[in-house]
Amino acid sequence: MALCFPQILLWHLFTSAYELNFSGEFQIGDEIRPLDPQSVASVVQYGIYRSGRNYQATGYSFVYNQQYPNGLKNYTSGIIHRVLVTGLDPDTLYEYQCGDPSIPAMSDVHYFRTLRSTPGDYPSRVAVVGDLGLTYNTSTTISHMLANHPDLALFVGDLSFADLFLTNGTLSDCCSCSPLEETYQPRWDYWGRFMQILTASVPTMVIEGDHEIEKQADNQMFTAYTTRFAFPSDESGSTLYYSFNAGGIHFVMLGAYVAYDKSSDQYKWLENDLSNVNRSVTPWLIAAWHPPWYSTYKEHYREAECMRVEMEGLLYAHGVDIVFNGHVNAYERSNRVYNYTLDPCGPVHITVGSGGNEKNLTLEHADEPGNCPDPVSTPDRFMGGFCAFNFTSGPATGNFCWNEQPEYSAYRDSSFGYGVLEVKNQTHALWIWYRNQDSYWAGADVIYIVRQPDRCPC
Numbered sequence: 001m002a003l004c005f006p007q008i009l010l011w012h013l014f015t016s017a018y019e020l021n022f023s024g025e026f027q028i029g030d031e032i033r034p035l036d037p038q039s040v041a042s043v044v045q046y047g048i049y050r051s052g053r054n055y056q057a058t059g060y061s062f063v064y065n066q067q068y069p070n071g072l073k074n075y076t077s078g079i080i081h082r083v084l085v086t087g088l089d090p091d092t093l094y095e096y097q098c099g100d101p102s103i104p105a106m107s108d109v110h111y112f113r114t115l116r117s118t119p120g121d122y123p124s125r126v127a128v129v130g131d132l133g134l135t136y137n138t139s140t141t142i143s144h145m146l147a148n149h150p151d152l153a154l155f156v157g158d159l160s161f162a163d164l165f166l167t168n169g170t171l172s173d174c175c176s177c178s179p180l181e182e183t184y185q186p187r188w189d190y191w192g193r194f195m196q197i198l199t200a201s202v203p204t205m206v207i208e209g210d211h212e213i214e215k216q217a218d219n220q221m222f223t224a225y226t227t228r229f230a231f232p233s234d235e236s237g238s239t240l241y242y243s244f245n246a247g248g249i250h251f252v253m254l255g256a257y258v259a260y261d262k263s264s265d266q267y268k269w270l271e272n273d274l275s276n277v278n279r280s281v282t283p284w285l286i287a288a289w290h291p292p293w294y295s296t297y298k299e300h301y302r303e304a305e306c307m308r309v310e311m312e313g314l315l316y317a318h319g320v321d322i323v324f325n326g327h328v329n330a331y332e333r334s335n336r337v338y339n340y341t342l343d344p345c346g347p348v349h350i351t352v353g354s355g356g357n358e359k360n361l362t363l364e365h366a367d368e369p370g371n372c373p374d375p376v377s378t379p380d381r382f383m384g385g386f387c388a389f390n391f392t393s394g395p396a397t398g399n400f401c402w403n404e405q406p407e408y409s410a411y412r413d414s415s416f417g418y419g420v421l422e423v424k425n426q427t428h429a430l431w432i433w434y435r436n437q438d439s440y441w442a443g444a445d446v447i448y449i450v451r452q453p454d455r456c457p458c
């Protein structure tokens with residue numbers, strides 16, 4: 001029997017399977033020999049549920065290496081398979097297996113439902129979570145999420161935290177060593193196996209976080225992220241930022257650890273992408289990236305300020321409705337805000353960075369006595385730049401932090417959990433923050449996010 005760890009993408013395509021067991025295991029150590037990806041076929045057999053898996057699609061396969069020059073153990077992956085399946089019907093339950101039928105070695109049968117796609121249809125439950133990791137808390141988050149039957153899942157960065165482990169597999173006790181120079185790539189394999197329970201049946205999209213950078217020999221970065229996941233990257237030209245539609249929602253997924261300034265490729269792509277959005281086709285416009293702009297926790301406070309200064313105006317001009325972030329290991333929802341000022345046409349910023357991670361929850365707020373960080377200490381080491389100046393207007397004028405919960409911060413809670421966006425129609429979406437310690441059906445922060453297209457034309 002083969003193992004299959006698929007990531008299903010949008011309704012018209014999915015990719016399948018990394019590291020089928022018959023494809024060979026990963027190797028780690030001194031004398032690794034990369035496997036020959038051509039040695040097994042990449043096949044998905046599929047069909048509509050209970051009418052036979054009579055269709056077959058063939059893809060391609062590859063391996064990747066994570067190598068270190070300084071005597072640390074090197075890694076080479078098992079064979080990773082990617083199969084694009086097209087021509088699926090919307091809103092239809094499919095069954096499929098992946099593997100190489102000529103050996104024969106096929107996976108278990110998995111099932112998934114394609115998204116609805118007629119105009120005016122919305123994915124009814126979009127689950128959003130960041131900073132998952134692979135802990136008992138991750139396990140609780142994912143089982144709660146599955147109990148709520150999402151039809152789309154967004155992972156907003158920091159997936160396996162393989163870079164918190166040394167190459168000998170030990171969890172590093174130094175999470176803030178700069179930069180993290182070792183990773184334990186088998187964590188990705190363990191994480192993929194664990195996540196199969198979700199990713200084999202729920203379309204899942206991911207965007208990178210700082211823990212995906214994973215610099216290795218020859219300054220290569222994001223290797224595991226780019227190889228293990230699939231993205232609609234042909235249109236954007238990068239796996240580090242891209243966009244897609246899911247029914248009446250246009251999602252833009254942005255890269256915080258790749259150039260975002262106004263002369264960058266990413267910024268130019270974003271301008272073009274946003275100007276092509278037709279709000280009668282996709283009324284909802286949702287952006288997601290890893291480090292939040294509007295977090296009031298002490299950890300990572302105003303860390304992504306240069307990105308905000310560069311890109312916030314563009315997102316505002318195009319009427320982005322909601323922003324999802326992770327990075328801060330806690331939950332926070334903002335009021336509609338633009339440039340630190342309450343604005344009925346600004347987006348709601350939602351941080352859901354407490355999927356499980358390998359560290360602990362963030363508890364302290366920057367506005368509590370003694371918690372305001374020194375501004376020069378705030379820029380992120382990967383993002384660089386310095387843009388976080390003291391406020392020049394509003395109640396915190398002259399200061400770097402507020403002395404009470406800022407008016408733009410609507411709700412904050414240090415718990416593990418995830419959120420679900422239930423889009424009802426072109427103006428109303430119900431957002432629910434679920435905490436792991438509560439029952440899976442009991443939301444802790446429940447709010448309608450209401451668009452006002454007449455008041456906020458774009």
Ligand SMILES: *[C@@H]1O[C@H](CO)[C@@H](O)[C@H](O)[C@H]1NC(C)=O
Pocket residue numbers: 003021022
């Ligand atoms: C892969 O196959 C080998 C040999 O058949 C077996 O020992 C191993 O447990 C399998 N690995 C997994 C993850 O099933």
Ligand SMILES: *[C@@H]1O[C@H](CO)[C@@H](O)[C@H](O)[C@H]1NC(C)=O
Pocket residue numbers: 029030031067068069070071072073074217
């Ligand atoms: C790992 O790979 C690098 C780059 O190819 C090489 O320089 C190094 O010697 C290898 N390390 C080990 C322990 O084999």
Ligand SMILES: *[C@@H]1O[C@H](CO)[C@@H](O)[C@H](O)[C@H]1NC(C)=O
Pocket residue numbers: 136137415416436437
């Ligand atoms: C995280 O998981 C551990 C182990 O199951 C559990 O003891 C702990 O209460 C969880 N933490 C939270 C905040 O839910």
Ligand SMILES: *[C@@H]1O[C@H](CO)[C@@H](O)[C@H](O)[C@H]1NC(C)=O
Pocket residue numbers: 166168169170
């Ligand atoms: C891994 O390396 C670290 C640092 O050298 C060491 O403290 C730890 O004991 C090692 N773990 C194992 C399992 O060898």
Ligand SMILES: *[C@@H]1O[C@H](CO)[C@@H](O)[C@H](O)[C@H]1NC(C)=O
Pocket residue numbers: 278279280281
């Ligand atoms: C937007 O989509 C609507 C509905 O399909 C269509 O009638 C309209 O022409 C489109 N607008 C633009 C600018 O393409």
Ligand SMILES: *[C@@H]1O[C@H](CO)[C@@H](O)[C@H](O)[C@H]1NC(C)=O
Pocket residue numbers: 313339392393
């Ligand atoms: C944002 O606010 C700051 C300080 O009030 C101001 O200097 C800046 O021009 C504003 N930016 C935009 C794009 O409105």
Ligand SMILES: *[C@@H]1O[C@H](CO)[C@@H](O)[C@H](O)[C@H]1NC(C)=O
Pocket residue numbers: 359360361
């Ligand atoms: C996480 O935080 C809780 C509460 O502050 C504490 O009891 C626990 O020991 C911490 N766990 C770890 C792994 O640091």
Ligand SMILES: *[C@@H]1O[C@H](CO)[C@@H](O)[C@H](O)[C@H]1NC(C)=O
Pocket residue numbers: 372390398399400401
């Ligand atoms: C910024 O505000 C902090 C207090 O939040 C203060 O200590 C610092 O002097 C201010 N810096 C400037 C340049 O005004």
Ligand SMILES: *[C@@H]1O[C@H](CO)[C@@H](O)[C@H](O)[C@H]1NC(C)=O
Pocket residue numbers: 424425426427428
């Ligand atoms: C949109 O959904 C909300 C909540 O279900 C409902 O109150 C509202 O009337 C709906 N609007 C339209 C135009 O259907």
